[in-house]
Amino acid sequence: EAGVVQSPRYKIIEKKQPVAFWCNPISGHNTLYWYLQNLGQGPELLIRYENEEAVDDSQLPKDRFSAERLKGVDSTLKIQPAELGDSAVYLCASSSTSGGEQFFGPGTRLTVL
Amino acid sequence: AQSVTQPDIHITVSEGASLELRCNYSYGATPYLFWYVQSPGQGLQLLLKYFSGDTLVQGIKGFEAEFKRSQSSFNLRKPSVHWSDAAEYFCAVGANTGNQFYFGTGTSLTVIP
Numbered sequence: 001e002a003g004v005v006q007s008p009r010y011k012i013i014e015k016k017q018p019v020a021f022w023c024n025p026i027s028g029h030n031t032l033y034w035y036l037q038n039l040g041q042g043p044e045l046l047i048r049y050e051n052e053e054a055v056d057d058s059q060l061p062k063d064r065f066s067a068e069r070l071k072g073v074d075s076t077l078k079i080q081p082a083e084l085g086d087s088a089v090y091l092c093a094s095s096s097t098s099g100g101e102q103f104f105g106p107g108t109r110l111t112v113l
Numbered sequence: 114a115q116s117v118t119q120p121d122i123h124i125t126v127s128e129g130a131s132l133e134l135r136c137n138y139s140y141g142a143t144p145y146l147f148w149y150v151q152s153p154g155q156g157l158q159l160l161l162k163y164f165s166g167d168t169l170v171q172g173i174k175g176f177e178a179e180f181k182r183s184q185s186s187f188n189l190r191k192p193s194v195h196w197s198d199a200a201e202y203f204c205a206v207g208a209n210t211g212n213q214f215y216f217g218t219g220t221s222l223t224v225i226p
Contacts, residue, residue: 004156033214042117042203042216043157091156101147102214104156 002026004105006092012111018080021108025073025094032069033102034077035091043091049075079110087112115140117206119217126194127225134189134220136204146187147205148178151219157203163187174198199224 005024013019025032030051035043046065048056051072060067064083069075079086089109093102118137126132138144145164149157161172168180178189187204201221207214 040218042205042218044216045214093157101159101162104149104158106154106156 004092004094004103006090006105006108008108009106010109010111012113013082014113015084016081018078019082019110020079021077021090021092021110023075023077023092023105025075025092026096026103029094029096029103030072031095031097031100032075033093033095034067034075035093037089037091037107039088046077082110082112084112086110115206115215117204117215117217119202119204119220121220122218123221123223125223125225128196129193132189132191132194132198132222134202134204134222136187136189136217137185138187138204138206138215139185140206140208142208144206145208146178146180147207148172148176148187148189149203149205149216150174151201151203153200160189160202194222194224196224196226198222 007022032049034046036046037043047054047060047067049069052069065079067077089107091107092105095102116139120135147162148160150160151157160176161170161178163170163180171177176191178187180187199222201219203219204217
């Protein structure tokens with residue numbers, strides 16, 4: 001069974017540029033999570049989807065961050081415009097049930113110059 | 114407020130020695146508890162989880178953890194550490210509704226040959 005797929009694995013951009021991350025969850029997993037992980041820190045939840053509905057986006061900085069999960073499968077997280085402080089690893093995870101075991105992708109390491 | 118504390122930022126042990134990583138949580142309801150491991154450049158992998166029942170849970174790679182409600186702890190143990198166990202370890206707490214999922218700041222494990 002394929003795991004959670006994320007792309008790109010690495011991204012380097014200049015500040016004020018837009019950037020997008022893509023996630024393909026494990027087949028059949030209805031719940032999808034996006035996390036932000038700063039260096040030396042644990043992951044912090046940005047947004048959680050149940051199918052195509054964003055059920056918890058309270059920690060998502062909505063002035064510059066947006067996310068979508070069309071058709072309740074793949075998801076895209078976007079930052080526009082990116083700031084220096086956005087440099088971090090962005091992790092995607094999925095689970096078959098809300099609250100169940102989360103399976104993580106390898107993450108996208110973003111560097112903003 | 115809900116939180117997870119991992120008091121040890123970094124631990125060094127000799128190969129073959131025993132290991133205990135500490136985790137304390139603050140949670141208003143009955144918690145779901147998890148331990149994840151993250152190798153450099155990799156996503157998080159679940160080692161074990163506690164939902165209910167026996168407070169001593171066995172995980173993969175020879176790890177175990179014990180839930181102690183009176184101490185609000187969920188410490189991770191391994192009787193004999195292998196060099197391949199060197200990684201970052203994260204404790205997490207959540208609810209069965211899937212939201213309010215919190216990670217600790219992690220403990221970095223170094224294994225000396």
